[in-house]
Amino acid sequence: MARKDHYYNKAKQEGYRSRAAYKLKQLDDLENVISGGDTVVDLGAAPGGWLEVAAEKVGPRGQVIGVDLQRIKDLEEPSVNDRIETLRGDMTEERTRERVTDAAGGTVDVVVSDMAPNMTGEYSLDQARSLHLARQAFETALELLDSGGNFVAKVFDGPDVDEFRAEVEEEFQYVRATTPKASRKESSELFLIAKGRLTAPVSEGDELEVEIVDVGNEGDGIASVDGFRLFVPSTEEGDVVEVRVEDVKPNFGFAERIDDE
Known part of the structure; x- marks a missing residue:
């Protein structure tokens, strides 16, 4: 058939x-x-x-x-x-x-x-x-x-x-x-x-200055960009750092510091 x-x-x-x-x-x-x-x-x-x-x-x-x-x-x-x-x-x-x-x-x-x-x-x-x-x-x-x-x-x-x-x-x-x-x-x-x-206000490759407002369970700093959470390793609450966005998920993303490169 x-x-x-x-x-x-x-x-x-x-x-x-x-x-x-x-x-x-x-x-x-x-x-x-x-x-x-x-x-x-x-x-x-x-x-x-x-x-x-x-x-x-x-x-x-x-x-x-x-x-x-x-x-x-x-x-x-x-x-x-x-x-x-x-x-x-x-x-x-x-x-x-x-x-x-x-x-x-x-x-x-x-x-x-x-x-x-x-x-x-x-x-x-x-x-x-x-x-x-x-x-x-x-x-x-x-x-x-x-x-x-x-x-x-x-x-x-x-x-x-x-x-x-x-x-x-x-x-x-x-x-x-x-x-x-x-x-x-x-x-x-x-x-x-x-x-x-993806409805994030950032895209992979974006470079921006962020303030670390919290620290996650894994120890990474968390920045908020228009309500979107961005995880930044090697940072602490209160830090203001330059970062490059490395990965973007629907509700959160990951970035790396570039101010100490």
Whole structure:
């Protein structure tokens, strides 16, 4: 049997709306994108395969917001459907992105996008449109994601994908490109999985003067830069030192003194 038939039949047997559900399942199995209690925004959500999987993953304490140009029918299981809100709109339009922001009521934990363009059959055009949609999803993710949040987006492989990935890598702690087994064999689709949204006010390589305001359990001094904790070895509380940022995590970073080099 062709791979298409396998996942189509599997979706029918297990009650999912589309074979695409297994793409998100496999991506999540690979990188643990969605956790219990998360708020997830699903872009390009119709007919609802990814919504079903996301709602299962977030559990009763979580929330899933689905967006698509097409109407998304309610799920049959009320307990799962209660976790889902759907919006009809075009993610390339600012007003739709504003509606998503309002529905989220603040920052979210995960943004996923399976958006794809209407296919013309001309690959270069379809690939360019796919990349445009992925960038729209990325911009939405930057607006919505909390520090440490995760992002998944589909794009057709081709020109400028490496450049796009580099842009994503600037905003996240870790980025991986992969194609799940549930993708059709003939498809050129590629998924970027980005983990650990970086919202720090500093970047690797920055040089700045900081004051050590506390000392951590390991003995390193702690500076605060706009509320962001920066660990600095060989310093004591009250020191004012010049440092170079060496590593940045979602909620804290590490720096080395350069005033005594």
